[in-house]
Amino acid sequence: DTAVSQTPKYLVTQMGNDxxxxxEQNLGHDTMYWYKQDSKKFLKIMFSYNNKxxxxxxxxxxxxxxxxxxxxxxxxxxxxxxxxxxxxxxCASSQSDRGREQYFGPGTRLTVT
Amino acid sequence: xxxxxxxxxxxxxxxxxxxxxxxxxxxxxxxxxxFWYKQPPxxxxxxxIRRNSFDEQNEISGRYSWNFQKSTSSFNFTIxxxxxxxxxxxxCALTLSSGxxxxxLTFGKGTKLSVIP
Numbered sequence: 001d002t003a004v005s006q007t008p009k010y011l012v013t014q015m016g017n018d019x020x021x022x023x024e025q026n027l028g029h030d031t032m033y034w035y036k037q038d039s040k041k042f043l044k045i046m047f048s049y050n051n052k053x054x055x056x057x058x059x060x061x062x063x064x065x066x067x068x069x070x071x072x073x074x075x076x077x078x079x080x081x082x083x084x085x086x087x088x089x090x091c092a093s094s095q096s097d098r099g100r101e102q103y104f105g106p107g108t109r110l111t112v113t
Numbered sequence: 114x115x116x117x118x119x120x121x122x123x124x125x126x127x128x129x130x131x132x133x134x135x136x137x138x139x140x141x142x143x144x145x146x147x148f149w150y151k152q153p154p155x156x157x158x159x160x161x162i163r164r165n166s167f168d169e170q171n172e173i174s175g176r177y178s179w180n181f182q183k184s185t186s187s188f189n190f191t192i193x194x195x196x197x198x199x200x201x202x203x204x205c206a207l208t209l210s211s212g213x214x215x216x217x218l219t220f221g222k223g224t225k226l227s228v229i230p
Contacts, residue, residue, distance in 0.1 A: 031216055041152075041202055043220040055217065090158060094216065101148060102218060104158035
């Protein structure tokens with residue numbers, strides 16, 4: 001069984017569209033994350049979320065918004081897509097105990113044309 | 114703010130050679146956690162090891178070993194007798210123990226390791 005899953009794996013869309021990426025974890029973790037990996041492989045945190053708090057990286061445009069219907073899901077909504085949004089987006093989860101390792105989903109490759 | 118530096122962008126070795134991947138970190142916290150992740154060509158991110166700032170013991174797992182030295186703020190990763198399957202991008206990462214966003218990983222830029230048969 002997949003621990004952290006993301007759908008879709010590939011997403012090709014045009015500028016200006018709105019899209020969502022779904023993430024689900026079956027590890028029973030209480031904290032979930034979204035990371036962005038750019039074309040140079042640099043990984044950067046976008047959001048972390050658990051029942052108590054949403055932490056947003058200040059560099060993330062407000063076109064990006066996480067939505068968590070329950071502890072096992074953290075979806076990423078992106079409005080008005082831009083060319084620069086093209087990247088691989090990774091979902092991850094962990095227990096909120098400090099310093100616990102995070103487990104990553106397989107990634108979603110978003111291409112904006 | 115914390116920072117992770119992996120100065121080696123790319124390394125190529127011949128199979129069976131040993132290779133060390135360097136990681137240097139910066140943080141003002143006295144309690145923090147360090148990680149290594151592997152990203153093979155297939156793209157997934159695989160957790161390899163976690164180390165907390167109070168535990169400076171080196172660790173060995175099969176062909177992998179990690180050398181944590183607080184005095185030099187380094188957490189280096191050595192692969193012994195490298196194999197083609199070790200070819201991947203390796204990321205060092207840091208997270209703090211407290212404060213807003215303390216769960217979040219700060220990654221280095223990664224080191225691409227190519228093992229040539």
